[in-house]
Amino acid sequence: MNYPYVLVLLVPVAFILGWLASRRMGAKRSGAEVSELSSDYFRGLNYLLNEEQDKAIEVFLKLAEYNRDTVETHLALGNLFRRRGEVDRAIRLHQHLVSRPGLSDAMKTVALLELGEDYMRAGLLDRAEALFSDLVAMDAHAPSALRHLIAIYQHERDWHKAIEHTRRLEVMTGEDEASMKAQFFCELADRARQHGARGEARDYLRQAFECQPDCVRAFMLTGRLQSEDDRHADAVVAYEAAVNADIAFTPEILPPLLNSYARSQQMDRAESFLREMLSRYHGISPVLALAHIYRQRDGERAAIDFLTSQLRQRPSVRGLMALIDATMDKIEGEARENFLILRDLTKKLLEGQAMYRCSRCGFGAKAHHWQCPSCKSWGTIRPIHGVASE
Numbered sequence: 001m002n003y004p005y006v007l008v009l010l011v012p013v014a015f016i017l018g019w020l021a022s023r024r025m026g027a028k029r030s031g032a033e034v035s036e037l038s039s040d041y042f043r044g045l046n047y048l049l050n051e052e053q054d055k056a057i058e059v060f061l062k063l064a065e066y067n068r069d070t071v072e073t074h075l076a077l078g079n080l081f082r083r084r085g086e087v088d089r090a091i092r093l094h095q096h097l098v099s100r101p102g103l104s105d106a107m108k109t110v111a112l113l114e115l116g117e118d119y120m121r122a123g124l125l126d127r128a129e130a131l132f133s134d135l136v137a138m139d140a141h142a143p144s145a146l147r148h149l150i151a152i153y154q155h156e157r158d159w160h161k162a163i164e165h166t167r168r169l170e171v172m173t174g175e176d177e178a179s180m181k182a183q184f185f186c187e188l189a190d191r192a193r194q195h196g197a198r199g200e201a202r203d204y205l206r207q208a209f210e211c212q213p214d215c216v217r218a219f220m221l222t223g224r225l226q227s228e229d230d231r232h233a234d235a236v237v238a239y240e241a242a243v244n245a246d247i248a249f250t251p252e253i254l255p256p257l258l259n260s261y262a263r264s265q266q267m268d269r270a271e272s273f274l275r276e277m278l279s280r281y282h283g284i285s286p287v288l289a290l291a292h293i294y295r296q297r298d299g300e301r302a303a304i305d306f307l308t309s310q311l312r313q314r315p316s317v318r319g320l321m322a323l324i325d326a327t328m329d330k331i332e333g334e335a336r337e338n339f340l341i342l343r344d345l346t347k348k349l350l351e352g353q354a355m356y357r358c359s360r361c362g363f364g365a366k367a368h369h370w371q372c373p374s375c376k377s378w379g380t381i382r383p384i385h386g387v388a389s390e
């Protein structure tokens, strides 16, 4: 029998022994007190599960009063205070717990981890950073502490430290965080680009691709760099690669891609790429782009015919808006007045719409963010597909 298997078998044995020991200890107290304690505990737990935090706190305070040695009860209370936004109370409780003499090392580090979370919630990031760094150095709850540190460095936009700690987390847990690291390198690349350090920006992009070869954001940034260097044909290649890497980002990629097609005078290539996209992408953006190309090349009639045929297959308010705009010039008198009202209403309908949504937490946004402002996930905010959006 191999060693880990023996350990697995030992877990239930240890559990049963612990249960017997607690029964023996309980027997020394009066029976009434014990049953009251456990019924209080389950009542508190029940309130917690029902999200009735006020009542849960009341019960746990009473429990903590009964038995001042119960560290778990204090930890549950502190957690509750923090979740309710009573961060000061949570900090006081956890500080008190940490400084308590005779507390086991295991419990002390749990309390320190909780205290670090309190500091984060209170915005005391320096204190939280110091505490989590200590826990990592002690190798106590290191993966959790590292995750909190990475969150702090993201908040402070210290991407170098974020990358360094993500690497440590990967080594420690064996988990793959490549796409998150690629985003950090993209942040560094974009910052370098904005400061005119173009060589540095390219170097960071190379590292982003090393982490994640199909990183859509890195392709988009490459396109942007090429375009700013007047290398529009190269920009086209990068932006097309971005569409192929993740077609969901089409509404973000198409405007600069169309600009690069025009600047490199490759409108035939634009038409065939967009035509090919229609079969595998069901949003309205490529339709609008093609309508624009047909208007410039073949005139308004061709654009209107194309739009009308496409709108039957993919109903879209933005498509309707484009059709109204294209038709407006040809209408006069009372009908034109009605058309203006229709145009106005359509515009208002579009204005109130969230165009993007986080696939992880459901956060809705009008503009695109690479990191979700709500759940802090990377690359999860995507264009919404529907009649009133993409």
Ligand SMILES: [Zn+2]
Pocket: 358, 359, 360, 361, 362, 363, 372, 373, 374, 375, 376, 377, 380
């Ligand atoms: Zn989110």
